[in-house]
Amino acid sequence: MQTPEELTARFRATGRKVTAQRQCVFRVLQGDESHPSAEAVHAAARRQVETISLKTVYQTLHDLTELGEIAALDIGTGMVRFDPNVEEPHHHLVCRVCGKVSDLVVDFPELSVPERATQGFELGAPEVVFRGRCPECRSRSTDPSVGSTPGGSPTGGERDAPTSP
Amino acid sequence: MQTPEELTARFRATGRKVTAQRQCVFRVLQGDESHPSAEAVHAAARRQVETISLKTVYQTLHDLTELGEIAALDIGTGMVRFDPNVEEPHHHLVCRVCGKVSDLVVDFPELSVPERATQGFELGAPEVVFRGRCPECRSRSTDPSVGSTPGGSPTGGERDAPTSP
DNA sequence: TTGTTACCTAACAATCAGTGGTAATTATGG
DNA sequence: CCATAATTACCACTGATTGTTAGGTAACAA
Ligand SMILES: [Mn+2]
Ligand SMILES: [Mn+2]
Ligand SMILES: [Zn+2]
Ligand SMILES: [Zn+2]
Numbered sequence: 001m002q003t004p005e006e007l008t009a010r011f012r013a014t015g016r017k018v019t020a021q022r023q024c025v026f027r028v029l030q031g032d033e034s035h036p037s038a039e040a041v042h043a044a045a046r047r048q049v050e051t052i053s054l055k056t057v058y059q060t061l062h063d064l065t066e067l068g069e070i071a072a073l074d075i076g077t078g079m080v081r082f083d084p085n086v087e088e089p090h091h092h093l094v095c096r097v098c099g100k101v102s103d104l105v106v107d108f109p110e111l112s113v114p115e116r117a118t119q120g121f122e123l124g125a126p127e128v129v130f131r132g133r134c135p136e137c138r139s140r141s142t143d144p145s146v147g148s149t150p151g152g153s154p155t156g157g158e159r160d161a162p163t164s165p
Numbered sequence: 166m167q168t169p170e171e172l173t174a175r176f177r178a179t180g181r182k183v184t185a186q187r188q189c190v191f192r193v194l195q196g197d198e199s200h201p202s203a204e205a206v207h208a209a210a211r212r213q214v215e216t217i218s219l220k221t222v223y224q225t226l227h228d229l230t231e232l233g234e235i236a237a238l239d240i241g242t243g244m245v246r247f248d249p250n251v252e253e254p255h256h257h258l259v260c261r262v263c264g265k266v267s268d269l270v271v272d273f274p275e276l277s278v279p280e281r282a283t284q285g286f287e288l289g290a291p292e293v294v295f296r297g298r299c300p301e302c303r304s305r306s307t308d309p310s311v312g313s314t315p316g317g318s319p320t321g322g323e324r325d326a327p328t329s330p
Numbered sequence: 331t332t333g334t335t336a337c338c339t340a341a342c343a344a345t346c347a348g349t350g351g352t353a354a355t356t357a358t359g360g
Numbered sequence: 361c362c363a364t365a366a367t368t369a370c371c372a373c374t375g376a377t378t379g380t381t382a383g384g385t386a387a388c389a390a
Contacts, residue, residue, distance in 0.1 A: 074241030093286045106282050117271050120300030121258045129292045135285030
């Protein structure tokens with residue numbers, strides 16, 4: 001995703017009007033690496049423009065996706081997640097417990113399909129998803145098998161666990 | 166997934182009753198490589214047991230998933246797709262147009278994440294999805310004027326494929 | 331500056347996949 | 361046989377997303 005200023009220009013150039021609400025969504029998305037849902041974007045946007053409607057957020061996300069400025073990821077968390085990082089190809093780690101999505105910056109070189117295995121499909125880029133448990137959900141787990149990871153990563157950060165869908 | 170007979174035994178062994186409806190779902194799933202949705206399973210099951218309810222189908226699919234006899238795939242087609250092939254690890258090709266899901270039998274060897282890239286995640290097996298267009302949708306969405314291009318086809322411009330229904 | 335027009339909001343209704351409840355009936359398996 | 365699980369029809373409900381309306385505001389080109 002480009003900067004809010006560049007997006008402003010691009011919106012004008014594509015016949016779209018630039019409003020305070022849209023620019024607010026631009027700013028919310030800029031540098032956001034949490035892969036927020038539309039609701040999450042809405043919540044963040046409301047902190048800047050209290051009256052912005054969910055509808056407008058959906059509309060702006062749709063426009064940005066159409067322009068290829070962000071990516072809409074549907075990776076089994078129940079909601080579409082939006083990714084402003086479309087410049088750097090990457091994959092994702094998905095927490096099965098809380099739905100957290102993290103970037104996986106590893107590039108997999110050997111990830112091409114032999115022509116005969118494509119079954120006539122016209123293929124795009126591969127999407128790799130590793131599902132598992134994020135650090136927070138690992139440490140929060142009451143599973144007794146967790147707790148003694150020798151030399152592991154005692155990140156210690158046992159933060160609150162807000163999400164309870 | 167095991168055979169309907171084996172599933173019958175397994176259901177009994179796990180305290181579940183075996184009914185005509187459940188066995189019907191077993192048979193529908195057996196050898197099905199189309200990764201059907203619950204609705205699709207229901208439609209197929211109705212051809213054998215006309216009165217089987219969608220609820221029962223959901224219940225049976227849930228049970229089978231719980232037992233690990235089938236896999237529930239959420240790969241962005243809007244519905245959960247069920248996969249009776251849990252014996253052979255594999256990946257998937259997904260048609261962006263019609264939602265068709267095909268097995269990708271290629272095994273990717275070097276698909277492991279360097280320890281430092283995991284960000285503390287506890288990871289499961291990687292899921293690879295190639296999105297694209299299936300053969301049917303490729304031939305259906307080409308320009309009408311390109312109906313039968315002989316030899317070296319100047320497929321020229323890939324126009325926007327108009328979204329179906 | 332002004333006029334056209336896109337945009338925004340609020341408040342709903344609707345869709346779609348999936349879950350949940352009821353009550354009455356059926357049928358499994360010990 | 362018979363307790364009890366399962367099934368059915370029916371309907372309400374969630375949650376994400378889209379659509380619709382109507383009235384008001386604001387962007388931007390002239
Ligand atoms: Mn990402
Ligand atoms: Mn499969
Ligand atoms: Zn988590
Ligand atoms: Zn297709």
